[in-house]
Amino acid sequence: MNKVEPLIKVKSVSKVYEGALDVSALRSVSLEISRGEFTALAGPSGSGKSTLLNIIGTLDIPTKGEVLYEGRHVSALNESELADFRLCSLGFIFQAYNLIPVLTAFENVEYVLSLQGIPSAERRERAYEALGWVGLTPEADRRPDLLSGGQQQRVAVARALVHRPMVVLADEPTANLDSKTADSLLELMARLNEERGATFLFSSHDPRVLKSARRVIEIRDGRIQHEK
Amino acid sequence: MILLIYAWRNLLRNGRRTLLTIGSISAGLAAVMFGQSLLKSFQGQMIDKATGAMLGHVQVQRKELVDRKVPEQLLPSQEPWRTRLQADPEVKAVAPRLLFTGLVYSAGASRGVLIVGIEPDAEKQISIIPDYMREGRYFGKSNRDIVLGAQLARDLDARLGERIVVMAQSRKKGEGMNSELFRLAGIYKTDSTSYDGQIAYIPLEVAQRIRGREGAVSYIAAKLGNPGRAEIFSQKHFEAIGGETAGVYSYGEVGSAIVGIKKFQDALLIVILIVIFSIVGLGILNTISMSYFERIREFGVIRALGARPATLYRLLLAEAILLGLLGTIGGLLLGWLAIGFFGSVGLALPLGKAMSYFMPFDEVIYMRPQWAMHLWSALGLFAVCLAAAVGPAVRGARLVISDALRHV
Numbered sequence: 001m002n003k004v005e006p007l008i009k010v011k012s013v014s015k016v017y018e019g020a021l022d023v024s025a026l027r028s029v030s031l032e033i034s035r036g037e038f039t040a041l042a043g044p045s046g047s048g049k050s051t052l053l054n055i056i057g058t059l060d061i062p063t064k065g066e067v068l069y070e071g072r073h074v075s076a077l078n079e080s081e082l083a084d085f086r087l088c089s090l091g092f093i094f095q096a097y098n099l100i101p102v103l104t105a106f107e108n109v110e111y112v113l114s115l116q117g118i119p120s121a122e123r124r125e126r127a128y129e130a131l132g133w134v135g136l137t138p139e140a141d142r143r144p145d146l147l148s149g150g151q152q153q154r155v156a157v158a159r160a161l162v163h164r165p166m167v168v169l170a171d172e173p174t175a176n177l178d179s180k181t182a183d184s185l186l187e188l189m190a191r192l193n194e195e196r197g198a199t200f201l202f203s204s205h206d207p208r209v210l211k212s213a214r215r216v217i218e219i220r221d222g223r224i225q226h227e228k
Numbered sequence: 229m230i231l232l233i234y235a236w237r238n239l240l241r242n243g244r245r246t247l248l249t250i251g252s253i254s255a256g257l258a259a260v261m262f263g264q265s266l267l268k269s270f271q272g273q274m275i276d277k278a279t280g281a282m283l284g285h286v287q288v289q290r291k292e293l294v295d296r297k298v299p300e301q302l303l304p305s306q307e308p309w310r311t312r313l314q315a316d317p318e319v320k321a322v323a324p325r326l327l328f329t330g331l332v333y334s335a336g337a338s339r340g341v342l343i344v345g346i347e348p349d350a351e352k353q354i355s356i357i358p359d360y361m362r363e364g365r366y367f368g369k370s371n372r373d374i375v376l377g378a379q380l381a382r383d384l385d386a387r388l389g390e391r392i393v394v395m396a397q398s399r400k401k402g403e404g405m406n407s408e409l410f411r412l413a414g415i416y417k418t419d420s421t422s423y424d425g426q427i428a429y430i431p432l433e434v435a436q437r438i439r440g441r442e443g444a445v446s447y448i449a450a451k452l453g454n455p456g457r458a459e460i461f462s463q464k465h466f467e468a469i470g471g472e473t474a475g476v477y478s479y480g481e482v483g484s485a486i487v488g489i490k491k492f493q494d495a496l497l498i499v500i501l502i503v504i505f506s507i508v509g510l511g512i513l514n515t516i517s518m519s520y521f522e523r524i525r526e527f528g529v530i531r532a533l534g535a536r537p538a539t540l541y542r543l544l545l546a547e548a549i550l551l552g553l554l555g556t557i558g559g560l561l562l563g564w565l566a567i568g569f570f571g572s573v574g575l576a577l578p579l580g581k582a583m584s585y586f587m588p589f590d591e592v593i594y595m596r597p598q599w600a601m602h603l604w605s606a607l608g609l610f611a612v613c614l615a616a617a618v619g620p621a622v623r624g625a626r627l628v629i630s631d632a633l634r635h636v
């Protein structure tokens with residue numbers, strides 16, 4: 001019987017930031033994420049969870065170890081291939097929303113599809129559909145500065161999901177939101193995980209947020225402490 | 229399309245800075261166009277006046293001459309050169325001249341001047357001096373007519389109809405000084421010190437008699453349909469028209485000072501062009517660089533979303549293209565308006581007064597656009613805009629995403 005490859009396999013990944021004083025952000029971290037998971041990386045600030053998310057998201061390169069997606073090494077890819085991989089396979093949600101301020105909510109979502117070279121009519125249809133998932137169709141033509149923090153983060157969720165990625169990586173997605181908005185965002189992410197089967201891997205140090213995750217991996221001092 | 233929308237909105241993020249940059253490109257291009265038009269209009273007048281007053285567009289003269297402006301050695305006759313010149317379809321008019329120095333006397337004074345023997349009818353086709361007549365006429369039927377500049381007539385205290393004697397050394401062996409009597413037929417006034425005070429025009433046949441060289445001429449001047457072809461024409465027909473003893477020389481070869489002034493001005497124009505292009509280039513570099521540093525985090529996000537390095541490169545270039553395009557369009561418009569304005573009301577230049585010492589020269593320059601040059605400059609400036617964006621664009625394409633995302 002063939003063994004099913006995990007969606008993401010992190011093998012003995014270490015990361016050292018070199019400087020006057022070398023800082024070990026990750027120390028031989030290994031983990032596996034399967035398709036459809038709703039997993040949180042927990043840990044205090046500086047524990048290494050953002051670094052791990054960046055490495056899994058191919059935004060940073062590990063000093064040692066490797067990351068495999070469905071058994072495929074991503075460390076061997078060049079810059080353009082990595083960009084194509086992120087464009088097709090990954091979705092990102094950032095702590096500070098990071099929407100493009102000069103584009104409307106609709107254009108922010110559409111932008112990812114335009115990078116994929118999808119024709120205009122299809123882009124339009126899919127971008128509106130994604131905004132519909134997060135309940136922001138009426139705000140489609142507003143620029144980020146006219147949206148609340150929660151609305152901006154929902155646009156970011158739509159942007160992360162519009163191209164149907166293998167996995168959505170979210171770095172402290174609720175950190176800048178009030179508790180009510182944070183709850184509603186987590187609800188949205190959980191719903192999209194269930195309804196659309198989207199795999200979510202997010203980091204947080206907020207116990208309330210971690211409660212909503214079905215799997216929690218706790219990181220401390222660059223090492224995995226334990227899993228729940 | 230979304231790239232252009234994105235680039236355009238990025239420019240609008242800091243509208244004042246963008247407007248200032250576009251304004252500096254426009255002002256730079258307009259200044260270049262103005263300089264080009266001014267110098268080329270100046271040079272155009274200089275060449276028109278110099279060729280019209282004395283040089284002609286091309287001249288047939290002896291090959292062995294040291295001074296081509298006032299040739300010592302003469303062509304023994306006008307033929308066969310005059311016929312050869314007239315047979316060429318590019319030649320619109322020809323005029324033979326005999327130049328020598330001599331003395332002119334009136335009842336009350338004498339002056340040493342340049343005597344120019346001419347064929348009045350031929351001269352009217354080629355020379356601008358008839359246009360400057362203030363009193364009397366530019367020669368009549370009599371071969372005893374003499375035409376003087378206003379200053380020379382004043383120096384000689386001569387009025388129309390009064391007697392003027394021209395005296396010069398004969399070149400015929402055994403003859404000493406020859407003199408002929410004329411009547412002052414006309415007075416011209418060009419406001420040129422040299423032309424108004426130092427030249428006397430007399431009929432060619434009488435000039436040849438004074439000089440003791442019947443039939444001989446210093447050169448045959450020709451006017452071409454297209455003055456711009458003078459150089460090519462002289463090279464092409466040097467032997468065919470010139471034959472063994474003579475050659476065809478362009479006004480640039482005869483009046484080398486004009487070419488010197490033109491070359492100096494052209495070099496000056498290039499220096500000005502480089503200075504303005506550098507200033508504009510640095511302005512663009514500053515704008516694009518500032519805009520780049522303000523958006524490092526955003527570029528990190530775009531790269532994280534899956535944009536290839538080339539996408540950022542294209543975005544920053546698109547912003548530079550838009551800046552360059554708007555700036556050059558604005559510059560062309562501004563330059564065209566300025567040139568058009570001074571083309572209709574004229575621009576008084578002190579330099580015109582200085583030039584008029586040597587040749588008839590209008591103080592007021594009526595500027596004309598030099599579209600070929602202007603468009604090249606616009607293209608050059610546009611290229612400078614693109615070149616200035618290359619540095620930030622390359623930096624943008626090479627940024628480390630995780631560092632960019634941490635950038636505040």
